[in-house]
Amino acid sequence: MISINELALELFEELAEYPEDFNAVFHQLDNGARIVDCGVQAKGGYAAGKRFTEICMGGLAEVSFRMGQINHVPMPFIDVNTDFPSLACLGAQEAGWRITHEKYFAMGSGPARALSRNPKECYELIEYEDDCDYAVICLESDTLPNEAVMQKIADGCNVDVANVCAVVAPTASVVGSIQVAGRCVETAIYRLEQLHYDPKKVICACGSAPVPPVKSDSTKAMGCTNDATIYFGQINLTIDGADIADYVDKIPSNTSSSYGKPFYDTFKEANFDFFKIDQGLFAPAEVTINEVSEGKVYRCGAVNPEVTLQSFGYL
Template sequence: HVTVIDTGVNVKGGFKAAEYVTKAALCGFGEAKTIMAKYGSMHLPAVVAYTDLPAIIAISYYVWPEVMHPPHVKTDEYSAWVSGPGKALKQKPEKVYAKLDYKDEGSVAVLLVQPRGKQLPDESVAEKLANACGINPENLYLLVTPTNSIVGSVQVSARTMEDGFWRLTEYYGISYDRVEEIMTLTPIAPVSPKVFREPCPWADDMIRHGGVLHAWIYSKEGEDLQKMAEEMVIENNPKSFGKSFYQLAVIEKKYIGPEYDLVRLAEEGCGFVIAEACLYDTRVGRMYRAGRVHDNILEKLLSNPW
């Protein structure tokens, strides 16, 4: 039988569990720490996350939509965002692993399963995931982190590093090995049972209007890191700036669609945007910075998202 580790369905979970789950999502090559941070006149819980091997974000952190219906797809089947080190056994998605000189060989796998509701995967779902990894079910460990839980909220906020890394590499074409370090600071959204059903603050709101990214990059001659920093912050993307993620994704339907075209989302400024970006060029020893944390918008989204 598959081992299912419940971090927020039938148990409460908590901040320490969230730190462990985030570390597992980074294959042990990163850390996360929950803290309290000041945002304007507010003090909010926040998560500091970093990795000394940012390529691990592509290997493990990127979601694996082909293996299971994501939560926004209407289906009677179990749906969740799936990510984690287990993807490396099958080298999925292929377009990512085509850029990596890496193959994981083993008989044990760990996956993160992030359902929107409070439901654990049943045995058939677990076996499907084990088969997708190419291992026996008894060798699969599933960390279930519902969006509507402390652990879910924290580990999603830590994904500011995923949004920044994706834009730098998949969108701007910087090779994985030239992104040398990443560190982020992001406020944590409150737990809400109404995510995706009614207006409420989401972890995505925290990333987009409160997420701060620091990335150390070995540049190539001619790369414009200042332009990249400016394009990836939300204040320079009017289709997103000041809007709740509920407004953008559910009401305007500008983020999640059947085709889920990630490049289009980045081009339009609807996806892969953060509040503040600091890019350090390790070739010339210079910082390029854009954006800021929008504490006034965070306060509105947290207290009156309608």
């Protein structure tokens, strides 16, 4: 069985050893926990964003950048592919662990979740257990974690705190923009799970999204980075399961009642209350599917260049 923490650890070690090559900053806390800052005080960049995303997907994805266009406006795009969609996306990348301690808050994702089994139902569904002495976690947060936070993560993962490795970046940072756009494939797999379709039937998956601009505060950044996938994420899934036919129409973001304007505007209208937003919005704009047992293809959704450009500030 593949250990996603072990695979991610290898990727982390290089980052920790040569942080300056990634415009990142390495910290080792007194309790031995290791942290690579990819955007709090550090500037970060493409290399750190790529590495953050690869770690976040448990070392089971290929990530690359290229120039793309939205209605002729040039901007970087991220391409992601994985041959382990349910493990890489749900077992690692899903931002499923809210990490709080006193005033500290971070959305936790990455392979460490598989050790804390957070949430438990996820790991039962994907039938995965990791057994690794090291825990590698990704923190979306505006501040670096202290020793107590890292100890809490260690306790949750049942590993020695000296074996906890964290990469950290705020939503409103270059790495934040990249790693959220890098969740484009995960959004599709997560949506299938929400629709109660068995994600283990997805054999492999690829997707792309524009790398959104960095905004000046975290709420605006959250809007902008979500919009990259909601309004311009394109995903291709290879599935072994003819029953997908019944789910196709429900996948894309444009089936949501909250669809149609930049996420920040929707969020504001909801008085910044997440529970008033239809969860179906957190889905990719457009999905094509190849079902292999019948050799069929499906297509649903559509990209929305106007709302994407509006969200990013180009319109």
